[in-house]
Amino acid sequence: MDPLSEVLSLLTAQGSVFAGLKAGGSWAIDFPPPDGIKFNAIVEGACWLTVDGVEKPIRLESGDCFLLSRKRTFSLCSDLSLPAIHSDEIYCHAVNGIARCGTADAFFLIGGRFAFGEEANLLFDGLPPVAVIKSGSDQASVLSWALHRLAHELATPSPGGSVVVQHLGHIMLVQVLRLYLEQEGNNMPSWLLAVSDLRIGTAIQAIHADPARSWTVEDLAQVAGVSRSTFALHFKQKAGITPLEYVSRWRMQLASRSLKANHATISSIAQKLGYDSDSAFSHAFKRIMKCSPREYREKSASVIRP
Template sequence: MDALSDVLSLLKLRSYVSGGFDAGGDWAISFGPHDGIKFHAVVTGSCWISVEGEPPVQVNAGECFLLPRGRPFQIASNLSVEPVHVSQVLPPKQSGGIVTYNGGGDYLSIGGYFTLSEGQSELLLNVLPPLLHIRDRPGSATLNWCVERMRQELLEGQPGDFIVAQQLATIVLVQALRLYLSDRTTEETGWLAALTDKRLRAAIAAMHGAPGQRWTLQALASEAGMSRTAFSVTFKERAGLSPMEYLTRWRMMQAADRLTSTRQSLAEIGSALGYESEKSFSTAFKRVMHCSPRQYGRRQGGAGATGLSFAPEMEGSPSLL
């Protein structure tokens, strides 16, 4: 797999298409903080999205936005309209389908959310801005097709529609991240930004493919086709940490996953990830994860076998939007 697929798989990404919102006239809706990543895809009309601490952005038909940081937000047809809370708009037991507000007809969007493994979610969320606005442009045809297909699934109510919509939502996220990466500037840092450089991408793929290998800086530079010095400097500039720091962090993400999804001993996990002893593995794990492997395993085990949270709204409001 490629590096982005590796990370999304490690995060145990789960997608949920909650439903559609068909509004008419002037309207504004507010949302509280949420877990995971929310997304809205505008099918017809346009809206303003205002995320706490960020300037408002207008989103038009054929575009979508993602909210990775969980901040409170508002969507509106007009920024001067006083917002009502989402709980006042949606039926309390609503699940799926399309909700009509103010008579509908002027604006239609499809909404949903993605949950991530709690222990490692910051691996993706911390390198994304509070609001990702994916504009309609060449290259977004796949995203638009998926959104239209989701709309049809919600309207038709065919057997298996939940599974189809769930898979389409995952494609929407991946395509949105691809479009986001294609627009990135060289000033931005993080492993996601590093993937825009095909040389660094090759080195990252090598680390992901064989995390237990005794990698050296020279060996990773060779994977990238660069000199040792140029590779080290470029990687640090783009990823925000050194190649060996990235390798250690990736190993600990792998270890965290194995601690909660396998019955391997600490010695077995450490050996598979390139550590000569259980002690050296435990020391590295505690340095990165801020707790011992055993503490992490117990903590995640107490939250459930997968360590996942399926609550899209922290304050308990409906999740259709």
């Protein structure tokens, strides 16, 4: 399994919501920061999108899609000079998740929101606050189709619906990530940039295949087929962290999943990930996750229990 597929396999949608917006005339709406990542597709009409922290407004046309990957306020409007109403004012009257604003006859947007756990940080840390996919691209057509299917699954619950919704979220996310990796000029260090590099990606795949191994930089450089110094420098430039720090962080991703998903003892999880003692594992876990394994398990259980 390639690293991107493996990280996606760790993701579990903790919540999914569909929403639509019909608008017309002169209109402007402010939205709160989304809880999770938000996919949107313009089905009809056009609008302006502004996102907190993004310098320039973005013009969106019919067929365009966009993804919001950060918890930032954003606005949609027909005219940038108009005063905006808060989204609560219209969504409290939504029917089947679709709100109406103004004449509601010129603009139609559909959107889906997925809330994932902290395992998703590897992916989202590499994305810009807003990613736009223009109409006519394969990615835009897939996103639009998936959003329509999401609306259908949530509006008409059927057996297996939760699995379908989760897979739709993964499909949409993969399309956006592929587009991001294809674009030029994405040079900010990130996991996505590292895994898309042929040599660094090969080393990351080796780490994922055997996370318990006592990896050294020399080992990983040999896997990548370059010298130790070249590999260490190139890895840091692409990923933003050292190779051995990545080994530790990936282990903690796997450990956090095990702590949430099953009742295995902390000792067995530590041994499975290559730690010689519980104290060494706990120290590494606390350094990266900011709490002990036991505290993490208790906190995760309290979230699931309600």
